[in-house]
Amino acid sequence: MSADAVIRLRGLRNAFGPAVVHDDLDLDILRGEVLGVVGGSGTGKSVLLRTIAGLRRPQGGSIEIFGQDALALNDDDRRTLDRRMGVMFQDGALFSALTVRENVEVPMRGVPGLARDVRRSLADLKIALSGLPWAAGDKYPSELSGGMRKRAGLARALALDPEVVFLDEPTAGLDPIGATAFDELIKGLSRTLGLTVFLVTHDLDTLHATCDRIAVLAEKRVLVTGTMAEMLKVDHPWVHEYFHGPRARAAQDTAGQTGEEG
Numbered sequence: 001m002s003a004d005a006v007i008r009l010r011g012l013r014n015a016f017g018p019a020v021v022h023d024d025l026d027l028d029i030l031r032g033e034v035l036g037v038v039g040g041s042g043t044g045k046s047v048l049l050r051t052i053a054g055l056r057r058p059q060g061g062s063i064e065i066f067g068q069d070a071l072a073l074n075d076d077d078r079r080t081l082d083r084r085m086g087v088m089f090q091d092g093a094l095f096s097a098l099t100v101r102e103n104v105e106v107p108m109r110g111v112p113g114l115a116r117d118v119r120r121s122l123a124d125l126k127i128a129l130s131g132l133p134w135a136a137g138d139k140y141p142s143e144l145s146g147g148m149r150k151r152a153g154l155a156r157a158l159a160l161d162p163e164v165v166f167l168d169e170p171t172a173g174l175d176p177i178g179a180t181a182f183d184e185l186i187k188g189l190s191r192t193l194g195l196t197v198f199l200v201t202h203d204l205d206t207l208h209a210t211c212d213r214i215a216v217l218a219e220k221r222v223l224v225t226g227t228m229a230e231m232l233k234v235d236h237p238w239v240h241e242y243f244h245g246p247r248a249r250a251a252q253d254t255a256g257q258t259g260e261e262g
């Protein structure tokens, strides 16, 4: 199974001064999967995302991405690698002084030989792909709803046709209908584009609706990985409470109903 890993973490260590966040953390992210990362508050889900995406250098361990040692690349090779990955932050992290289209064009500016009108057309395509109306391209982030800003953030993450996308709590702050629509968007994009998705979430409905596998962060490492069915059998106290608590039951019921309807 791990032969298909596009990202392989071994012995990863992250610390802020004396505070150790990850210690001896191992994880494989498989080609084409949607991997949901869960864990209690402060267990280091966002730090893990930032570390894999190259936004933070770990204190130890190895990160292999597309078969390359990501921590040993020179600047040019790192830039090439970064173009194969897209990141969507929780609030979209858009530039407020730029329109949505200009925001989506930002990552394209580093691509040599890409004419301005081609860039614009590509940005419009990503905006449409992210489920935003055509007119959204000319709007500023402050003119959009929270859900639309997230979609704009997703459009920017998709700007360079990445093979892997990192999503930090994509449904946080969305109403249930907006969250369900976003879940469907992620699942649809993963299927149609063959994207590998690394998704940090607290949202049990998202885990049911979109994730092929789940990784649980606890005790400074990835405690367990597996399908939802496998998670239900884990008897670690936090994992059991998380997947069997009242919210988990409600999400299971919803997923069951959706499955019956589908």
Ligand SMILES: Nc1ncnc2c1ncn2[C@@H]1O[C@H](COP(=O)(O)OP(=O)(O)OP(=O)(O)O)[C@@H](O)[C@H]1O
Binding pocket: 016, 021, 039, 040, 041, 042, 043, 044, 045, 046, 047, 048
């Ligand atoms: N830049 C930083 N400087 C110091 N400590 C940090 C920094 N970034 C994160 N931390 C610490 O690392 C730990 C993990 O943070 P992280 O944001 O990854 O947690 P999380 O699992 O994503 O939490 P949540 O679910 O609440 O968003 C926390 O204790 C946090 O305070």
